[in-house]
Amino acid sequence: MEKKENYTVSIYTENNIGLLNRISAIFLKRHINIDTxxxxxxxxxxxxxxxxxxxxxEKDIKKIITQIEKQIEVIAxxxxxxxxxxxxxxxxxxVKSKSLFEERHIQNIIKxxxxxxxxxxxxxxxxxxTGFREETEKLYKDLAPYGLLxxxxxxxxxVTKEPLNITEILNEK
Amino acid sequence: MKISGSExxxxxxxxxxxxxxxxxxxxxxxxxxxxxxxxxxKINHVLVRHEQGATHAAQGYSRSSGKVGVVIxxxxxxxTNLVTGIADAQIDSTPMVCITGQVASNLLGSxxxxxxxxxxITTPITKWNYQITKASEISTILSKAFYxxxxxxxxxxxxxxxxxxxxxxxxxxxxxxxxxxxxxxKPEISDNSITDACALINKAKKPFxxxxxxxxxxxxxEEFKKLIEKTGIPSAWTILGxxxxxxxHPLNVGMLGMHGNYGPNVLTNECDLLIAVGMRxxxxxxxxxNYYAKQAKIIHLEIDPAEINKNVKVDVAVQGDLKNxxxxxxxxxxxxxxxxxxxxFRELNQIEYDKVIKDDxxxxxxxxxxxxxxxxxxxxxxxxxxxVTDVGQHQMVACRYAKFNESKxxxxxxxxxxxxxxLPAAIGAKMGAPKxxxxxxxxxxxxxxxIQELGTILQTGVPVKIVVLNNxxxxxxxxxxxxxxxxxxxxxxxxxxxxxxxxxGYQIESERISKREDxxxxxxxxxxxxxxxxxEVVVGKEDNVFPMIPTGESVSNMRLS
Numbered sequence: 001m002e003k004k005e006n007y008t009v010s011i012y013t014e015n016n017i018g019l020l021n022r023i024s025a026i027f028l029k030r031h032i033n034i035d036t037x038x039x040x041x042x043x044x045x046x047x048x049x050x051x052x053x054x055x056x057x058e059k060d061i062k063k064i065i066t067q068i069e070k071q072i073e074v075i076a077x078x079x080x081x082x083x084x085x086x087x088x089x090x091x092x093x094x095v096k097s098k099s100l101f102e103e104r105h106i107q108n109i110i111k112x113x114x115x116x117x118x119x120x121x122x123x124x125x126x127x128x129x130t131g132f133r134e135e136t137e138k139l140y141k142d143l144a145p146y147g148l149l150x151x152x153x154x155x156x157x158x159v160t161k162e163p164l165n166i167t168e169i170l171n172e173k
Numbered sequence: 174m175k176i177s178g179s180e181x182x183x184x185x186x187x188x189x190x191x192x193x194x195x196x197x198x199x200x201x202x203x204x205x206x207x208x209x210x211x212x213x214x215k216i217n218h219v220l221v222r223h224e225q226g227a228t229h230a231a232q233g234y235s236r237s238s239g240k241v242g243v244v245i246x247x248x249x250x251x252x253t254n255l256v257t258g259i260a261d262a263q264i265d266s267t268p269m270v271c272i273t274g275q276v277a278s279n280l281l282g283s284x285x286x287x288x289x290x291x292x293x294i295t296t297p298i299t300k301w302n303y304q305i306t307k308a309s310e311i312s313t314i315l316s317k318a319f320y321x322x323x324x325x326x327x328x329x330x331x332x333x334x335x336x337x338x339x340x341x342x343x344x345x346x347x348x349x350x351x352x353x354x355x356x357x358x359k360p361e362i363s364d365n366s367i368t369d370a371c372a373l374i375n376k377a378k379k380p381f382x383x384x385x386x387x388x389x390x391x392x393x394x395e396e397f398k399k400l401i402e403k404t405g406i407p408s409a410w411t412i413l414g415x416x417x418x419x420x421x422h423p424l425n426v427g428m429l430g431m432h433g434n435y436g437p438n439v440l441t442n443e444c445d446l447l448i449a450v451g452m453r454x455x456x457x458x459x460x461x462x463n464y465y466a467k468q469a470k471i472i473h474l475e476i477d478p479a480e481i482n483k484n485v486k487v488d489v490a491v492q493g494d495l496k497n498x499x500x501x502x503x504x505x506x507x508x509x510x511x512x513x514x515x516x517x518f519r520e521l522n523q524i525e526y527d528k529v530i531k532d533d534x535x536x537x538x539x540x541x542x543x544x545x546x547x548x549x550x551x552x553x554x555x556x557x558x559x560x561v562t563d564v565g566q567h568q569m570v571a572c573r574y575a576k577f578n579e580s581k582x583x584x585x586x587x588x589x590x591x592x593x594x595x596l597p598a599a600i601g602a603k604m605g606a607p608k609x610x611x612x613x614x615x616x617x618x619x620x621x622x623x624i625q626e627l628g629t630i631l632q633t634g635v636p637v638k639i640v641v642l643n644n645x646x647x648x649x650x651x652x653x654x655x656x657x658x659x660x661x662x663x664x665x666x667x668x669x670x671x672x673x674x675x676x677x678g679y680q681i682e683s684e685r686i687s688k689r690e691d692x693x694x695x696x697x698x699x700x701x702x703x704x705x706x707x708x709e710v711v712v713g714k715e716d717n718v719f720p721m722i723p724t725g726e727s728v729s730n731m732r733l734s
Binding site for chain 1 (some may be wrong): 293295302303321355
């Protein structure tokens with residue numbers, strides 16, 4: 001078995017219906033589970049950026065990237081290891097307001113985690129934490145005993161340490 | 174002046190010089206068929222008997238003519254019936270544009286009558302697909318569809334058009350697509366890769382070329398021939414590469430892969446340089462990759478970057494269209510001959526001749542062999558026919574023994590292995606190359622998968638010749654059951670109908686041959702006929718195809734019996 005590693009796949013695409021399906025089909029075909037996926041408008045007008053995290057071997061990720069790039073509406077695709085990227089995930093935690101006042105400990109947890117309070121209402125409050133998976137995970141575990149009403153985590157977003165030169169790629173084409 | 178969306182579709186087809194389409198009408202595509210009524214003098218619509226037949230006919234048409242095959246179908250079941258042909262065209266790189274009707278846009282997603290998500294279904298098996306909901310999109314999207322289908326590594330494109338978009342009125346302006354910013358069909362050729370490849374070629378002692386359909390798709394048959402004649406390198410083909418180089422060319426050393434020739438398979442593991450030209454190292458060609466050409470340097474000439482280093486790690490990748498890369502290589506390689514090396518191929522192929530081929534082509538047993546049928550076809554056609562094959566034993570035998578002088582003469586379902594391919598594909602092949610003799614060679618199993626297309630032959634009168642090699646078995650599966658499953662013939666024996674009576678029912682002249690002495694004369698009669706002709710040949714029930722590389726084995730371990 002070859003060594004599997006976390007790879008962050010960054011894909012620049014046209015903004016078209018069905019493209020998400022086309023990209024995910026490439027992972028599906030190889031029986032690969034997607035860990036996180038994020039898709040949003042990129043820094044360039046009308047161009048989208050997908051950030052997908054998968055755990056695969058280096059040999060496989062290289063083939064997957066060429067197969068993704070082969071899709072007509074994909075402008076460019078890249079893969080990077082965790083060491084080659086700066087990455088973060090965001091998480092939102094919805095907690096009963098009552099517990100904030102009754103459990104003094106919660107205040108310490110929030111303070112120590114450097115989480116932000118997004119909103120406070122008489123019934124609940126929402127805090128937000130951006131960081132590595134371990135950090136959002138830790139805050140989740142710390143808060144869970146006091147009753148979390150809801151919890152959600154975003155997909156990974158990441159930028160690479162090296163430039164991607166997407167504008168140059170576009171100009172060449 | 175405004176025209177309807179459905180008329181716009183037809184105008185697009187005319188702009189793309191389409192004069193022949195294959196299809197089947199139905200509710201959601203009716204506006205198109207209504208507009209087509211006014212253009213019957215410009216576009217010939219072939220009414221098939223099942224939509225799958227339309228896709229294979231379009232493939233056959235494309236493979237014999239080099240043009241884009243066009244398919245029309247309605248929504249729902251009409252569209253889903255295209256799936257096998259689309260998948261086949263995708264894996265065998267056949268340019269095809271499928272246009273499907275779709276329920277009106279206000280009904281999308283409501284499970285309307287004959288609604289199916291054909292975009293979702295065909296996403297992994299198309300080069301591109303798109304759903305049109307407004308008539309104004311039709312010209313841009315169809316122009317893009319044809320551009321994508323035929324450029325670069327060709328493939329199938331599906332365009333789904335809602336019924337309201339077909340009715341809607343629109344201005345029509347057609348602009349041919351020449352460029353898309355996210356798509357690079359002709360990768361720039363790196364001079365370094367050419368230099369590196371030529372250096373390896375020039376210093377090789379035992380070089381060996383593998384060629385595939387890329388040579389045909391690039392229209393680079395002449396360039397390819399020049400390359401091998403200048404370098405003197407022995408060359409072998411994948412089944413989709415067959416006919417790119419005349420089968421009797423002195424440097425043509427035969428067929429690669431599981432049921433290919435002995436020499437080229439075994440010597441793959443003895444060459445010092447392997448040059449892959451427009452082929453993709455399919456597992457049926459390579460056998461076990463762990464024991465594949467490990468001793469050799471490898472050069473890969475390929476248009477599709479995703480194929481490079483996919484199955485076999487290469488030393489030099491020459492990315493680009495063969496039409497452009499081959500001349501650059503020809504310029505820099507030295508003129509050479511490899512007589513001793515070539516002799517090794519001949520020696521091994523002689524062993525194969527003595528142990529396998531002689532008995533296949535000139536059998537002493539009572540029953541007719543598949544091999545001798547192909548041999549007699551070769552004699553009657555002098556190697557000038559297009560031979561369309563289905564999938565299974567007869568396919569391997571036909572590819573092994575058919576003689577071809579011209580390119581685009583071998584039409585078969587290679588990558589997908591689609592039984593039922595040959596009959597409709599032969600119809601399309603004949604329409605794509607009307608001056609050429611087209612012979613479909615089919616097994617009794619595959620014939621019955623698309624047998625209804627005999628109706629298309631009846632209605633169009635297209636003079637295809639059909640040879641069914643009948644062993645009353647799904648022969649290839651039976652062969653594997655014999656060799657690897659202890660002769661447990663699970664669901665492979667077939668009780669077959671009277672094929673000749675069926676052909677007669679479709680008013681197709683037919684013969685049933687079971688004696689050797691009748692074979693030659695009847696094949697000649699079939700070739701001489703200006704009409705469609707059906708011939709059933711009863712062959713040995715349990716004949717096997719050899720040589721054979723068992724699954725998971727190295728190409729060196731090819732079995733001769």
